[in-house]
Amino acid sequence: MCAVKQPTTRTAPAYTEFHPRWYRPQVSVYWWLFQRQYLKFILRELSSVFVAAFVVITLLQLNALRNGPEAYARFQQWLQTPAAIALNVVSFCFVVFHAITWFNLAPSAMAVRLRGKPLPDFMVAAPNYAVWLVVSGAVAWLVLR
Amino acid sequence: MADKIILEVARYSPERDAKPSFQSYEVPVYKEWVVLDALNYIKDQVDGSLTYRWSCRMGICGSCGMMVNGEPKLTCATFLSSYAHNGSKVRVEPLRYFPVVRDLVTELSDFLVKLTKVKPWLIRHDEPPLTQGEFLQTPDQLDRYKQFSMCINCTLCYAACPVVGLDPVFVGPAAIALAQRYNMDSRDQGTEERTAVLAHPEGIWGCTFVGECTRVCPKHVDPAGAIQQYKLKAALDWVKSFVMPGEHKSKDVRSEAAND
Ligand code: SF4
Ligand code: FES
Numbered sequence: 001m002c003a004v005k006q007p008t009t010r011t012a013p014a015y016t017e018f019h020p021r022w023y024r025p026q027v028s029v030y031w032w033l034f035q036r037q038y039l040k041f042i043l044r045e046l047s048s049v050f051v052a053a054f055v056v057i058t059l060l061q062l063n064a065l066r067n068g069p070e071a072y073a074r075f076q077q078w079l080q081t082p083a084a085i086a087l088n089v090v091s092f093c094f095v096v097f098h099a100i101t102w103f104n105l106a107p108s109a110m111a112v113r114l115r116g117k118p119l120p121d122f123m124v125a126a127p128n129y130a131v132w133l134v135v136s137g138a139v140a141w142l143v144l145r
Numbered sequence: 146m147a148d149k150i151i152l153e154v155a156r157y158s159p160e161r162d163a164k165p166s167f168q169s170y171e172v173p174v175y176k177e178w179v180v181l182d183a184l185n186y187i188k189d190q191v192d193g194s195l196t197y198r199w200s201c202r203m204g205i206c207g208s209c210g211m212m213v214n215g216e217p218k219l220t221c222a223t224f225l226s227s228y229a230h231n232g233s234k235v236r237v238e239p240l241r242y243f244p245v246v247r248d249l250v251t252e253l254s255d256f257l258v259k260l261t262k263v264k265p266w267l268i269r270h271d272e273p274p275l276t277q278g279e280f281l282q283t284p285d286q287l288d289r290y291k292q293f294s295m296c297i298n299c300t301l302c303y304a305a306c307p308v309v310g311l312d313p314v315f316v317g318p319a320a321i322a323l324a325q326r327y328n329m330d331s332r333d334q335g336t337e338e339r340t341a342v343l344a345h346p347e348g349i350w351g352c353t354f355v356g357e358c359t360r361v362c363p364k365h366v367d368p369a370g371a372i373q374q375y376k377l378k379a380a381l382d383w384v385k386s387f388v389m390p391g392e393h394k395s396k397d398v399r400s401e402a403a404n405d
Binding site for chain 2: 021023024025027031032035037038041045105109110111116118
């Protein structure tokens, strides 16, 4: 039998029976702060909150519309307050960031093959951008005409 | 280019230290030297106790991976000169998120257990007689999995992945890419067996698509792509199981390939 004794001091060889004494690094809570790519990832995740914010604002707007012209006027007034404008501007930036990062990631999730050959990345991303542009254009035309 | 550079090397002795510390060494810089050459210089000329792994020194064995200035790198494929600006230092640490055995040597058993879990070998349900000859494969069929088969198990992608650090049970990028390598192989019939391990919160659904694994991979394996493609397929399979109950979940890859 060669059972290894538990070490009593730090200077004694601290081996367990089969495993040496490993150093196990701890992951800092701020791991995402120190690397550009990690920060970008966290911002991409965070952008979903603003996508949700846009949805909530739209739902509130529909609700105001349903409650009659007075309620709608009140809602529009709220939309003109600095806080609402700030929220909308920040949300808009994040939603654009969300869309762009999402579309750029699409090619790696979809291995599209055409006649046995993989399609180049931009050919997968481009249609997404094209649809985005067309839909945005159509909405802008509807709203601004 | 400076002709000398300071290497700050992480040192950890399990007998002596509670945690790693850095030791600085001044090493010469030659145009053709990689970081591994500098470590070999230290070991041969300055301090024989420095411990690290390496073997092929040509980007094949996958054993020399370390953090170089915070980035997971194959040290045999990372030129020292690219860090040698006046007064600059190079920090060499063991690969992130792995337990450290000593100095720059990481403990790999956990990775190896995860790797075997995904059954990275050809699985056949029928074994045609040898007289039928070898399994033939068209260049197109080879092309579908070739990229994923280039993995050298260097574990750089694990050191790049924050999910690996935060969620130790996550199977991880290379193992999933290797599973996909066999799933996409026209000779393999084990897709379903692997799905049990992979379509799981500890498998593909653990991945949050940070994408760093693909960026650091020295062999352009694109593990992030492999995982997202797997997610898409698992999601479609799930939808299909509602739309067409009773249909076989994952089609045999062979018949898929044959239909091309
Ligand atoms: S996928 Fe790339 S980075 Fe990950 S172990 Fe394989 S070769 Fe290394
Ligand atoms: S020593 Fe083999 S990959 Fe670097």
